[in-house]
Amino acid sequence: MTGSVRTRSTASLPVPLPRSxxxxxxxxxxxxxxxxxxxxxxxRPGAPPRLAVGLRFDVLDVPLEAGIAALRQLGPGAPVAVRADRMQLLVAAGGAEEVPGLLEWLEWGELPLDLVPIGAGGAMEAPAPPEAPPSSRRGPGTAAxxxxxLRPPVPGCEVETSLPTLSALGGGGDAPDLVRVVNTVATHxxxxxxxxxxxxPLAFS
Incomplete structure (x- = not known):
């Protein structure tokens, strides 16, 4: 009698639907x-996911060729992403607003360098996590x-301590000098x- 009651009560429990x-x-x-x-x-639905810039990090957006050459010279460091023919180098939050003044101080200010600092209020496309399977590395709305x-952030580590910052602002840890990063990237x-x-080709009138 007792066994049959238990069987009926167990059978009446709702079965959870499989999670999609x-x-x-x-x-x-x-x-x-x-x-x-x-x-x-x-x-918007279907658009690639984006990360807010200016809260935990800022971005230097540069031509891919210049970025690769700069990384060879700078060596290991902060996270770096690539998108098509552009490279995004992560720097400490607040660094983007320092870039125009640094370029002037380094005497690059008058030249069109195609070096774009992105700071507070900006965004960058979110690269797929490095451990994601290949089929999920492209979200909806993304293309080739x-x-x-290229150099992913490491979960569990304090990513911000590895970001280039101005030494005068008290950047700690092993963070490289933002002046050196900007000058190296600008040079390339x-x-x-x-x-x-x-x-x-030369244009003749």
Whole structure:
């Protein structure tokens, strides 16, 4: 009698529905928000997920060729992402607003370098987490030029301590000097601009 009651009560329990797999965009969002504590920017459906810039980090957006040459010279350091023919180097929050003054001080101010600082209020496309399977590395709305980590952030580490900062502002840890990073990147941006200018055919009137 008792056994039959238990059987009936167990059989009457509702069976939970199987959970649907996470959408690639949700996987990306959870990794950034839960593992790194970074902020995602709300976006329209189907658009690539984006990270808020200016809260935990700023960005130097440069031509890919110049960025690769600069990294060879600068060596290991802060996280770096690539998207199509551009590279995004992460720097300490507040660093973007220092870049124009640094370029002037380093005597790069009058030259068109194609070096774009992105700070508070800006955003960058969120690269897929490095451990994500290949099928999920491109979220909806992305194309062949989707953002990828060349040098990813490491969950569990204090990423901000590795970001380039102005030494005068009291940057701690092993963070490289923002002045050196900006000067190195500007040098390679300038070299690429000169090389491309020399490769252009002369125009005769």
């Amino acid at each position: 797999p996470l959408h690639p965009t949700d996987r990306i969002r959870l990794w950034y928000e839960n593992e790194l504590g970074w902020v995602m920017v709300p976006g 030029g989707a953002a990828l980590w 941006c300038h070299r690429i601009r000169l090389r491309r200018a020399c490769a252009q």
